[in-house]
Amino acid sequence: MAEAVKKRMVVVGGSIAGLMHAVALKSHGHSVVVIEMRTEQQLQARAAGLSLWSNAQKVFTTYLPDVELDDIVFRNPAFPILDKDGKVLVEVPFTEDVRTSCWAGLHGLLWMACEKDVEGHGSVTMRCGYQVCGLTEQADHLVVAYKGEDGAEEEITADIVVAADGARSHLRSLVLPDVKTDYVGYVAWRSQFPEKDAPEELRCAIEGKMPLCMLDGSYIVVYLSPSTIGDMRPGNRVIEWCWYDACDASTPVFADYMTDVNGIRHNVTVPGNLLRPDVWEAQLKRRDKVLSPMWRKIFHESNPPLLTAVRSFDNTKASFFGGKLLLAGEAFIQLRPHLGASCDIAGLSAITLPRVLTGEMSLEEWEKKVAQHAMEKAIGSRATGIFGMTGQWPEGYTAESAAKFSEEVTA
Incomplete structure (x- = not known):
């Protein structure tokens, strides 16, 4: 296996998607700076349930080897459909x-894994309370401008920037201004x-x-x-x-x-x-x-x-500036929440990105693989929402038809 040239990475966004990428890149020896708009206290205050599909699970089993997955998650064998009175x-x-x-428990584990010193791994530096306000390309790297509460602007240079700054991503607005959440x-x-x-x-x-x-x-x-x-x-x-x-x-x-x-x-x-x-x-x-x-x-x-x-919004374009800027998580695509599959797309992106850096996978293959998976889950999430609200699946919808359509739109 080829060894990746060590890169200077900036991950914008310290939520689940951002930390998945940070811990994966760190584990492969890269130096990562995470820039998060919220303070650490504001992040910790967020609490909600979270679903883990197979790719998100793989991030934890691969990059948090000391964590036993069954100690932090519940397996879901089935979903009973009930009428309004609770009858199955x-x-x-x-x-x-x-x-x-x-959310809080999984985010905390990812945070600790990012901060943990491991021989042979890179490092992750957390910069909370800072808002990204600009991005420029200079030769073979990007310069990220960001500022804190005092308004003083700082800059950081990166070989690759991963934008995981959510559905209202500032970085996405710079490269895809017409893609907006609806x-x-x-x-x-x-x-x-x-x-x-x-x-x-x-x-x-x-x-x-x-x-x-x-x-x-x-x-x-x-x-x-x-x-x-x-x-x-x-x-x-x-x-x-x-x-x-x-x-x-x-x-x-x-x-x-x-x-x-x-x-x-x-x-x-x-x-x-x-x-x-x-x-x-x-x-x-x-x-x-x-x-x-x-x-x-x-x-x-x-x-x-x-x-x-x-x-929600759909999107299939994740790579910009020749692969120096990559969109991830809800900065890339925002699914309707019915399948709970959003962090699975971020998980797939995070576990396959190191393969791009070692040359095992081309950037184009990575982008297509993530986009195809994202569109398939987007179609499934939309269909599940329609079923829940109406009791009927959309005409012609099957998991197979969703997979086929996602292949066509990302071809």
């Missing part, structure tokens, strides 16, 4: 190995409750199953998750729920929902601690006719939900 209509086995965990017509309300409080109809979630409850034009997905600090012990875990419901962006209802307790209008997410209580009460009243007593009880007893306006 059908139970569908998962055809792929999908596992769930919590609201898809519905919102997601997300919260959790202790597993001990799970009603009988949802006890299957404690076995790792992922029930999907149909609610006449909306649906709720439920799954087991570690506590917000990653505690996997029975009795300390939580049941996460995510309710997808239509909301027209042109209506006063949408604008009202996205305005927080301080009167600030949000474009994407209103955190639970900023959600106005009257907004949540208005949502429950608006959908009261389709809510069973079970769900009314769960909703009233759960923590205030996080509200997200679901957005």
